[in-house]
Amino acid sequence: MSATNFDIAIIGGGVIGLSIARALTGHQLSVAVIDAGQETPPATDAAAGMLAASFETASGEASLAEALYTLGAQSLAAWPVFAATLEEETGLSLDYRDDGILAVAFDEPQATALKISGDQLRARGSGASFLDGGAARRLEPALSDRVVAALYAPGDAQVDPRKVLIALRTTFRKNAGVLFYERVEHVDCSKDTRQLTLSNGERLGVKLVVLASGAAATQLIAGLPPPPITPVKGEAFAVDRGDNEFRHVIRCPAQPALPYLCPKAEGRVIIGATEIAGRRDASVDDASIRRLRASAADVVPAVHDWPETERWSGLRPATPDGAPILGRDLRGPDGVFLALGHYRNGILLAPACAMALAREILGGDAAGASPLTHLQPFRPERFDCGVAAREHG
Numbered sequence: 593m594s595a596t597n598f599d600i601a602i603i604g605g606g607v608i609g610l611s612i613a614r615a616l617t618g619h620q621l622s623v624a625v626i627d628a629g630q631e632t633p634p635a636t637d638a639a640a641g642m643l644a645a646s647f648e649t650a651s652g653e654a655s656l657a658e659a660l661y662t663l664g665a666q667s668l669a670a671w672p673v674f675a676a677t678l679e680e681e682t683g684l685s686l687d688y689r690d691d692g693i694l695a696v697a698f699d700e701p702q703a704t705a706l707k708i709s710g711d712q713l714r715a716r717g718s719g720a721s722f723l724d725g726g727a728a729r730r731l732e733p734a735l736s737d738r739v740v741a742a743l744y745a746p747g748d749a750q751v752d753p754r755k756v757l758i759a760l761r762t763t764f765r766k767n768a769g770v771l772f773y774e775r776v777e778h779v780d781c782s783k784d785t786r787q788l789t790l791s792n793g794e795r796l797g798v799k800l801v802v803l804a805s806g807a808a809a810t811q812l813i814a815g816l817p818p819p820p821i822t823p824v825k826g827e828a829f830a831v832d833r834g835d836n837e838f839r840h841v842i843r844c845p846a847q848p849a850l851p852y853l854c855p856k857a858e859g860r861v862i863i864g865a866t867e868i869a870g871r872r873d874a875s876v877d878d879a880s881i882r883r884l885r886a887s888a889a890d891v892v893p894a895v896h897d898w899p900e901t902e903r904w905s906g907l908r909p910a911t912p913d914g915a916p917i918l919g920r921d922l923r924g925p926d927g928v929f930l931a932l933g934h935y936r937n938g939i940l941l942a943p944a945c946a947m948a949l950a951r952e953i954l955g956g957d958a959a960g961a962s963p964l965t966h967l968q969p970f971r972p973e974r975f976d977c978g979v980a981a982r983e984h985g
C-alpha cells in the first residue's frame with residue numbers, strides 16, 4: 593500500500609491535539625489528526641471543563657509551579673476569544689461561562705488556607721477575594737449554612753468539554769484537515785521523512801509528528817521513546833437540577849480528593865471527581881459516586897434531591913512533576929514534538945499550549961500568536977538529563 597503524504601501528523605484527537613491542529617491551520621500545511629477513538633477514549637470527554645487557573649498548581653519546584661500558574665493564567669485569558677471564534681466558525685455553542693469559581697471552607701483552618709491562597713493570588717495580580725459565609729451565600733444562594741468562608745476567583749471560568757471536542761473536530765474538517773479514526777501503531781523515522789503505520793495497515797508519510805496521545809502515551813507506539821506519563825483515573829457523575837438556580841462552579845474542601853460541582857446548560861450539574869493513580873479500566877465504583885454525592889451535598893444541600901443522569905470515568909495524563917511536557921522531543925528521532933501530560937488541566941491549558949506548540953513548529957512569530965510563556969520549563973528533556981540533547985530547531 594503506498595503512503596498518503598501530509599506535512600504534519602498529530603497523534604491524538606483530544607482537546608490538545610485538535611487545538612494544535614487548529615493553531616496550525618492557515619499556514620499552507622496539510623495536517624492529519626489520527627485518533628484511536630473508543631479504543632482509548634479521550635480524557636477530554638470525561639472532563640468537567642473548569643478553567644480554574646487560580647486553584648491548580650504543580651507539585652514540583654516553586655519556579656515550576658509559578659511557570660504553570662502563568663501558563664494557566666495566559667490560557668484562561670485566551671479562552672474568551674478561543675471560544676468565541678470556535679463558536680463563530682462552527683455555529684455550535686461551547687457553553688463557555690465566566691461566572692467565576694468559588695472554593696469554600698467549613699472551618700477555621702480551611703478558611704485560613706483559603707485566605708493565604710487568596711493573598712498569593714492577589715500578589716500575582718488576580719482579582720480573587722476572600723468572602724465570609726454570608727457573602728458567599730449572597731453570591732451563590734445554593735450554598736449550605738455550614739460554609740463559613742470562600743475564596744472567589746471572578747476571572748476563572750468553565751466550558752463544556754464535549755461541546756469543545758465536537759466544535760474542534762468540525763472546524764478542523766472545515767479547514768481541510770483530515771481526521772483518521774485509527775490507532776497509530778508504528779512511527780518509522782528516517783533522515784527526512786517519518787512514516788506512520790495505522791491499525792488498518794494504512795501508511796502516512798509526514799514531515800513532522802506531534803504526539804498528543806493523552807494518558808495512552810504510555811501504551812507504546814513502536815519507534816518512539818516512551819514519555820513519563822501515568823494515568824490517574826477520575827470518576828464523575830451528572831445530576832439534573834431542574835429549574836433550580838445554581839450558577840457558580842464550587843470547589844469543596846479537600847477530603848482527600850477535591851470534589852467540585854459544575855453547573856452546565858439544560859439543568860445539568862457535573863459532580864467530580866476521584867483520583868486513582870495507575871488504573872486504566874473504565875469502571876465506575878458505586879461507593880465513589882456515593883462519596884462524591886455526599887461531599888457535594890454537604891456544600892449544596894439540594895444535591896440530595898437531584899437525580900443522577902449519567903456516570904463515567906476518564907484517565908488524566910499525569911507527569912512526575914504535575915506539569916505538561918511540551919516541545920520538540922530531543923530524546924528520539926528528529927521531527928517529533930510532544931504535547932502531553934496536561935493532567936487535571938488540559939481544557940484550561942489547551943489554547944495557550946496550542947499557540948506555544950504552533951509557534952515552536954512554525955518557528956518564531958509565524959503562528960501569529962501573542963507572546964506566550966517560554967516553553968523552557970515544560971520541555972521534555974527535564975525528565976531525561978542523561979540523554980545527549982540535539983540543538984533546538
Ligand SMILES: Cc1cc2nc3c(=O)[nH]c(=O)nc-3n(C[C@H](O)[C@H](O)[C@H](O)COP(=O)(O)OP(=O)(O)OC[C@H]3O[C@@H](n4cnc5c(N)ncnc54)[C@H](O)[C@@H]3O)c2cc1C
Pocket residue numbers: 603604605606607608609626627628629630631632633634635636637638639640641642643644774775776777804805806807808809813825826827828864865905906907908909931932933934935936937938939940941
Ligand atoms: C474526571 C476528569 C475531570 C477533569 N476535569 C477537568 C477540568 O475541569 N478542567 C480541565 O482543564 N481539565 C480537566 N480534566 C483533565 C483533562 O480532561 C485532560 O487534561 C485533557 O483532556 C487531556 O487532553 P489530551 O488531548 O491530552 O488527551 P485526551 O483527551 O485523552 O486525548 C488523547 C487522544 O489520543 C488518542 N490516542 C492515544 N494513543 C493513540 C494512538 N497510538 N494512535 C491514535 N490515537 C491515539 C486517544 O484515543 C485519545 O482520543 C479532567 C479529567 C478527568 C478524567
